[in-house]
Amino acid sequence: MKIDFFKHNIGTKEKRDVCKVLGSIFLTTGDAVREFEKRFSKYIDRKYTIGLMSCTSALHLSMLAYGIGPGDEVITTPMTFVATATSIMHAGAKPVFVDVEPETGNLNADLIVKAVTNRTKAILPVHLYGNMCDMRKIKDIADKHKLIVIEDAAHAIEAQRDGYKAGELADAVCFSFYATKSITCGEGGAVSLNNKEKSDLIRKLSLHGITKGAADRYVGRYRHWEVKMLGWKCNMSNIQASLLLNQLANIEKYRAKREEIARKYAEAFSDVQGISFPKVPKNSKSGRHLFTIWVDPRKRDKALRHLQTKGIGAAVNYRAIHTLDYFKKTMGYHTGDLPVAERIGDSTISLPLYPKLSAKETDYIIKSVRQMK
Numbered sequence: 001m002k003i004d005f006f007k008h009n010i011g012t013k014e015k016r017d018v019c020k021v022l023g024s025i026f027l028t029t030g031d032a033v034r035e036f037e038k039r040f041s042k043y044i045d046r047k048y049t050i051g052l053m054s055c056t057s058a059l060h061l062s063m064l065a066y067g068i069g070p071g072d073e074v075i076t077t078p079m080t081f082v083a084t085a086t087s088i089m090h091a092g093a094k095p096v097f098v099d100v101e102p103e104t105g106n107l108n109a110d111l112i113v114k115a116v117t118n119r120t121k122a123i124l125p126v127h128l129y130g131n132m133c134d135m136r137k138i139k140d141i142a143d144k145h146k147l148i149v150i151e152d153a154a155h156a157i158e159a160q161r162d163g164y165k166a167g168e169l170a171d172a173v174c175f176s177f178y179a180t181k182s183i184t185c186g187e188g189g190a191v192s193l194n195n196k197e198k199s200d201l202i203r204k205l206s207l208h209g210i211t212k213g214a215a216d217r218y219v220g221r222y223r224h225w226e227v228k229m230l231g232w233k234c235n236m237s238n239i240q241a242s243l244l245l246n247q248l249a250n251i252e253k254y255r256a257k258r259e260e261i262a263r264k265y266a267e268a269f270s271d272v273q274g275i276s277f278p279k280v281p282k283n284s285k286s287g288r289h290l291f292t293i294w295v296d297p298r299k300r301d302k303a304l305r306h307l308q309t310k311g312i313g314a315a316v317n318y319r320a321i322h323t324l325d326y327f328k329k330t331m332g333y334h335t336g337d338l339p340v341a342e343r344i345g346d347s348t349i350s351l352p353l354y355p356k357l358s359a360k361e362t363d364y365i366i367k368s369v370r371q372m373k
């Protein structure tokens with residue numbers, strides 16, 4: 001049997017929508033992007049959304065918009081994809097890694113205060129695997145120390161905890177529509193927020209800092225435009241947005257299917273010695289982005305090979321990023337500094353989890369995991 005690690009949900013409707021855009025003259029940022037931003041804002045319950053090229057750009061521009069830059073420190077987690085940390089560095093600030101909770105792999109809110117210095121400007125929590133961090137605790141700390149909160153919800157569009165959606169307790173929340181995310185256009189991202197001034201600023205920063213986007217410049221008569229600040233180039237195109245619209249309409253249906261598969265995995269592995277997995281926190285709705293199992297670190301790579309030999313696509317999300325060469329070299333981190341994240345990073349294996357995964361395939365994966373030694 002061959003089981004892919006991921007399969008997207010792009011079908012006939014998405015193909016029809018993208019063909020409609022391709023048949024028009026307007027391929028870049030225009031009506032489809034505006035429609036997506038409107039519908040996404042409604043879904044996520046924020047006033048404004050800016051469609052972008054990636055979550056990395058959403059994080060980077062959010063930090064710039066909130067004035068985070070050289071000399072500032074941003075507290076974040078080492079148990080994430082490197083983009084969380086590199087976007088802090090792109091803004092000119094320094095990521096400060098705080099260890100994670102052993103049960104979830106999420107940033108440990110109880111350790112944040114110890115890491116706050118007079119340079120700390122923001123907290124950047126990541127909702128790993130789709131399970132939300134303790135945002136009420138994080139928001140309390142942020143309020144007490146006057147810190148900005150920018151959430152990395154690349155895994156957690158659909159998530160909720162304690163009655164709050166991803167982003168509801170933050171200044172800005174960033175999403176990814178990368179190839180393996182729960183809705184995807186290959187590469188894409190967005191930031192959602194309630195602050196109009198910051199939202200306008202992020203939009204401007206995403207398009208060279210100029211005063212008019214292509215839709216304003218070229219529809220009807222040509223009008224002059226100005227450059228008001230140094231900006232970047234990471235605006236979402238109509239092609240990307242058209243791929244996302246129908247997936248967004250089905251996002252809860254897809255999540256429900258992943259929930260079903262994740263529960264089946266959880267039940268099947270609950271009595272297997274040597275295998276544990278992250279807990280979904282109480283009062284939570286998980287985004288169910290990834291299902292990872294944790295095995296003995298000494299056996300992890302062998303277990304990965306076993307699954308791959310069985311034809312099962314498996315991955316590692318993630319090795320603790322402060323142990324990767326660049327962060328060690330440039331920031332002086334050492335193995336041993338953040339032991340919980342390191343242990344999780346050395347134990348973790350992500351299994352296939354997507355709506356198209358059949359019951360037969362799920363059973364085969366469970367059987368193969370049970371055979372791991």
Ligand SMILES: Cc1ncc(COP(=O)(O)O)c(C=O)c1O
Pocket residue numbers: 053054055056057080081083084126152154155175176177178188189
């Ligand atoms: C937790 C997390 N943050 C940020 C990113 C970056 O997303 P993008 O590839 O859209 O820039 C990813 C992508 O995999 C991610 O998993």
